[in-house]
Amino acid sequence: MVRISRGFFERYTPRVARELLGWRLVRVLDGERLSGIIVEAEAYRGAGDPASHAYRGVTKRNEIMFGQAGRAYVYFTMGMHYCLNITTEPEGTAAAVLIRALEPKEGVETMKRNRGVNDLRRLTAGPGNLTRALMVDRRLNGEDLCSSRVLFLERGGTLQHTGVSTRVGVSAGAGLRWRFFAKGSPWVLKGRPSVRAQNP
DNA sequence: TAATGGATGTTCT
DNA sequence: GAACATCCATTAT
Numbered sequence: 001m002v003r004i005s006r007g008f009f010e011r012y013t014p015r016v017a018r019e020l021l022g023w024r025l026v027r028v029l030d031g032e033r034l035s036g037i038i039v040e041a042e043a044y045r046g047a048g049d050p051a052s053h054a055y056r057g058v059t060k061r062n063e064i065m066f067g068q069a070g071r072a073y074v075y076f077t078m079g080m081h082y083c084l085n086i087t088t089e090p091e092g093t094a095a096a097v098l099i100r101a102l103e104p105k106e107g108v109e110t111m112k113r114n115r116g117v118n119d120l121r122r123l124t125a126g127p128g129n130l131t132r133a134l135m136v137d138r139r140l141n142g143e144d145l146c147s148s149r150v151l152f153l154e155r156g157g158t159l160q161h162t163g164v165s166t167r168v169g170v171s172a173g174a175g176l177r178w179r180f181f182a183k184g185s186p187w188v189l190k191g192r193p194s195v196r197a198q199n200p
Numbered sequence: 201t202a203a204t205g206g207a208t209g210t211t212c213t
Numbered sequence: 214g215a216a217c218a219t220c221c222a223t224t225a226t
Contacts, residue, residue, distance in 0.1 A: 044218070051218065053211095061211065078219045079208025085218090098218060128219050169218055 002155040006146045009069035013088045013095040017043040018164075018180040020086075020097060024105065024156040027134040028149060034111055034134050036102030036124050037156045039182040042167045044085070046094030051173030054094035064142055065094040072143040072151060074136060081128025084136050086145060100127045100168070100179075101187045125187040 004023065009016055018041075026035040046054035046065065053062040053075070064073040065087055073085040073096045085096035102124040104111060111123055111133040124130040131137070136151070143151050161183035166174055181188045 042218075053218075056212090059212075075218085076210060078217060079210075081208095081219050083218065100218090126220070167218070 003146065004070075004153045004155070006068075006070045009086065009088045009146075010090050011088070013043040013045050013097060014178050014180075016086075016088045017041040017097040017178065018162070020099075020153075021162055021180055021182055022156050022159040024154045025099065025102060025134075026106075026152055026154055027136065028151075029107075029110070029135055032107055032110060034107035035154075036104045036106075036130070038099060038101075039103050039159070039185040040099075040101035040188045041180050042098045042100060043088075043178040043180075044096050044098060045089075049173050049176065051167060051170035051176075052094070058094075062094065065096050067091055067142075068144075070144060070146045072136075072140050072145060074131070074138050074141040076138060077128070082131040082137050083127040084131050084134075084140075098127060099130065101125050101181070101185070101189070102130050102133075103182075103185060103187050104133075121186050125189050 020038050020041050023038050024035050025038055026033055044052040046052055054065045058066055068091050069088050071087045073087055074082055076082055085098045087096045089095040104124050112118055114135055115133045124133050140151055145152050159182045163181050163183045164177050165179045166177055167179045
């Protein structure tokens with residue numbers, strides 16, 4: 001298996017997000033491999049990105065975003081869900097890539113059990129759903145994807161058809177086209193349109 | 201097919 | 214106390 005190097009993550013975040021499409025995210029749970037191909041990802045940066053948690057500087061929640069690249073940034077949102085990000089750019093520069101959807105590959109039965117659904121299409125579509133399927137929660141915050149044995153990336157296949165759009169569910173910073181996805185993938189949902197446009 | 205609102209709790213002002 | 218990088222069922226079109 002080919003592991004991803006830290007240098008990969010230490011670059012301009014939108015580029016990292018785009019190039020992460022096609023990589024396999026692996027979660028090892030009780031010795032079993034649960035995995036899927038990344039088919040949707042979004043870039044978030046600190047300075048100049050009002051949609052980012054890091055826009056207003058360091059807080060207890062977002063401090064991981066300011067640290068070393070290649071680590072998991074896991075946060076709890078909307079009272080119900082966890083979201084998984086991978087930190088990017090050199091230490092001191094706040095940035096991360098939000099993993100929004102996977103195409104399930106290994107451990108499908110376990111993931112179905114974790115999610116409480118049978119529908120393969122909905123298993124790992126959406127950031128809150130994929131963390132539930134992979135049992136990712138705040139205990140994995142700060143986990144180093146470059147060295148971890150329970151959460152890491154392996155080279156998958158190159159995706160042929162990819163698309164770009166604005167990010168899902170953000171109001172501030174809605175103009176940035178920092179969402180990248182595999183075109184036509186059943187696991188890429190359209191997402192809820194943002195409530196307000198930024199500059200009408 | 202699109203829009204709406206409830207569940208739910210952490211974070212920051 | 215308001216806002217929130219969500220999901221899903223329900224209702225309207």
